[in-house]
Amino acid sequence: MIITVIRSGGFAGLSRQWSIRVEEQADEEQWRELIDRLPWEQDLATQDEPDRYIYRVRCAPREAVIPERKLTGPWRELIHRVQEAEEKHPGT
Amino acid sequence: MRCSIVPPYLLLRIAESQEPRLAGAAAAARRALLHDIPLRNLRGVAAERPEAPGPPGLHRTISTADHTETLPGRVVRAEGDGATGDNATDEAYDGLGHTYSFFSAAYSRASIDNASLPLDGTVHYGDAYDNAFWDGARMVFGDGDGEVFNRFTLSLSVIGHELVHGMTQYTTNLVYQGQSGALNESISDVFGALVEQYAAGHTTATASWLIGEGLFTDLVQGSAIRSLKAPGTAYDDDVLGKDPQPDHMDAFITTTDDNGGVHLNSGIPNRAFYLTASALGGFAWERAGQIWYDAITAGTLPAASDFTLFAAATADAASARFGHGSEEHRAVSRAWQSVGVDP
Numbered sequence: 001m002i003i004t005v006i007r008s009g010g011f012a013g014l015s016r017q018w019s020i021r022v023e024e025q026a027d028e029e030q031w032r033e034l035i036d037r038l039p040w041e042q043d044l045a046t047q048d049e050p051d052r053y054i055y056r057v058r059c060a061p062r063e064a065v066i067p068e069r070k071l072t073g074p075w076r077e078l079i080h081r082v083q084e085a086e087e088k089h090p091g092t
Numbered sequence: 093m094r095c096s097i098v099p100p101y102l103l104l105r106i107a108e109s110q111e112p113r114l115a116g117a118a119a120a121a122r123r124a125l126l127h128d129i130p131l132r133n134l135r136g137v138a139a140e141r142p143e144a145p146g147p148p149g150l151h152r153t154i155s156t157a158d159h160t161e162t163l164p165g166r167v168v169r170a171e172g173d174g175a176t177g178d179n180a181t182d183e184a185y186d187g188l189g190h191t192y193s194f195f196s197a198a199y200s201r202a203s204i205d206n207a208s209l210p211l212d213g214t215v216h217y218g219d220a221y222d223n224a225f226w227d228g229a230r231m232v233f234g235d236g237d238g239e240v241f242n243r244f245t246l247s248l249s250v251i252g253h254e255l256v257h258g259m260t261q262y263t264t265n266l267v268y269q270g271q272s273g274a275l276n277e278s279i280s281d282v283f284g285a286l287v288e289q290y291a292a293g294h295t296t297a298t299a300s301w302l303i304g305e306g307l308f309t310d311l312v313q314g315s316a317i318r319s320l321k322a323p324g325t326a327y328d329d330d331v332l333g334k335d336p337q338p339d340h341m342d343a344f345i346t347t348t349d350d351n352g353g354v355h356l357n358s359g360i361p362n363r364a365f366y367l368t369a370s371a372l373g374g375f376a377w378e379r380a381g382q383i384w385y386d387a388i389t390a391g392t393l394p395a396a397s398d399f400t401l402f403a404a405a406t407a408d409a410a411s412a413r414f415g416h417g418s419e420e421h422r423a424v425s426r427a428w429q430s431v432g433v434d435p
């Protein structure tokens with residue numbers, strides 16, 4: 001199972017992507033528990049705050065788009081964990 | 093419209109001077125900033141000390157988020173306070189002043205709402221935060237990570253860009269999605285560039301036409317974030333890749349990311365503005381900028397405008413101000429046609 005986070009927008013309009021394979025993580029069960037806790041069906045709508053980031057999270061077959069301002073709770077936790085995990089082990 | 097040849101940054105510096113021997117010049121500089129008085133009037137003016145240290149109508153407040161994501165944060169510099177010694181705070185304060193002065197002198201506009209709205213900014217937002225944004229009420233600036241990005245207050249065009257998002261909110265309120273979102277972005281780039289050109293006294297020919305010059309660290313192969321003159325050429329870096337902005341409708345990018353590519357397709361109207369300014373020459377804010385300003389303040393542009401509607405609005409504005417078939421009207425029409433938009 002692969003989790004991909006794509007961050008677009010921002011003043012510079014530079015897209016960045018982080019990706020991890022859950023099976024390769026030391027705390028695989030915690031990852032699965034976190035993924036199941038995510039409110040995938042929640043409608044977070046498009047943001048209209050100029051130059052803020054937009055996050056797209058993919059974990060096939062699920063996908064969600066989260067405006068930066070609404071990046072709270074489990075979404076925030078997941079994105080930070082994916083960024084940290086990839087930066088420790090780049091190239092997944 | 094007249095514009096002083098004195099660089100506005102110099103006027104601001106004189107206006108803010110607390111030196112008793114410069115009291116007269118300081119008062120005159122403040123009036124020059126507000127009323128576009130030629131430099132010669134700065135000399136020989138009777139000494140006078142105003143009640144407030146800053147020009148009337150300009151009310152800046154800079155706060156610090158102290159590296160958290162809590163807004164507005166703690167106030168560190170209010171209108172009339174002296175420099176703090178903190179670069180981000182002082183650059184934000186000065187940048188707000190430059191932006192205010194530009195709109196006041198060039199278009200007689202009192203702040204972003206034309207009703208003297210106080211200008212607020214927050215610096216030191218987040219932890220090594222690589223961004224700046226307008227949250228609907230204030231500009232917010234990150235410090236950058238120091239590897240790719242320097243602090244976002246370093247560039248006056250970025251400060252102008254963010255404040256102009258505020259102006260758009262009070263004028264066209266262009267929907268931040270797809271083509272209307274790209275126009276929203278382009279208007280911020282156009283007037284952000286003009287704020288910088290006005291402050292530096294640059295003409296169409298001498299201006300860099302770059303947005304965010306100096307924002308990238310020396311480790312990045314690139315001069316800026318965007319170029320209005322040549323969209324798609326601002327950077328070409330091994331890690332970041334190449335500036336993806338199109339400069340023609342033929343290369344329009346369809347994407348669901350970035351609110352439908354608002355920071356990408358803005359290259360097309362950006363280039364149309366540059367071509368208009370370049371055809372007319374001189375100071376870009378005087379004719380090209382005036383036409384764009386008229387178009388967005390006419391009150392007739394729908395919030396969901398696409399490029400074609402906006403192009404027609406600028407052509408109409410040029411025709412209304414300078415005459416149908418005038419040099420200005422023809423320059424606007426040709427510029428849009430050159431980027432594949434038929435006004």
